[in-house]
Amino acid sequence: MTLEPMMRTHLKAGISAMALLSCMAFAPAGFAEDAAKAPVAAQTGSSPKQAAPMTPPQDGQAAGSQQQANVTKFDDWYYRCVDGKAADSAVKSSCEVAQIATVKQGDQTVNVLTLAFAKAVDTGQKGVKPAAPGLLLTTLVPLNVYLPAGLSIDAGDKQVVQLAYRNCNQTGCWAQQEMTTKTLATLQKSADGVGHLQLMDGRKVNIKFSLKGLWPALDAMNKPAAK
Template identity: 25%
Template structure:
């Protein structure tokens, strides 16, 4: 059994419009309520990439990008039973490693959120692979490879969908 198969992440099901694919990323939007104003629906879309095991049944990693007003934010969700003090290490291609901290854990997993702008955003748009390293409760490093294929077009579509 691969190490990632021992980790599982609960993903809540919600009503969404058919996701649009951008390379290895999906733009997922909630249906707009008939009475909702465009501002009320701001943030109703997210660009995401999930990694799953067991034939896609168990999500073990989820990377979401959303808009909060004019700012882009990223939320990385991992299963429970990770070593929280280590946080997550992000590395795009052969670039420098950046550390992000876990902000919270709940029944659906542990979550690290951060602003997505500047050099980090530029590197994601130009990069090929993002390596996200987390540690399990035995402090063993588990590297996860995230394809950046389609992320630039997906971010542009997210920006257009959430003015």
């Protein structure tokens, strides 16, 4: 089955750090089938009532520190930065470029796929470097997925990346993968992408998402910070 969102975007600034990726209120195991039968109207966005960090704080960053977010919209993607205090009280900026794909299920909006790009963090380990150009893709999907199948991201009929789920919690199931120049080039050639996942009952779900605005947003994130 294919869930093809009609991308409509909104975001509320001023919620907790990196909460853009956390507002996942997933439906029961049958949500995909119901959503596919119902008229589809989708959006990306966030809910401050469910704000909790999706991306773990970086090394040295205080987990409880929260500041108002600076948000810039680039078509169907958002570039979002939060200045928080690290453990040593120094100001540390956390930024990401993200989109949440949702479908309409009756009167409820159901989040089905969250994608976020952030700069890969240097682990400090000798001989270990982030894959060029140093971008880390984080995804979040519903809890009722079949974990061994992983999550596949395609663009233009070509597989961009295959992600293995790292863990699951009450928010959903996470996967992360460092992006290479080759994978980014494949994404850049397409106007939209597709996420492929498998549910626990064996059904396979295809979730379409927009790539419009991703590259200007990534360019903004990669610009040197103003001093």
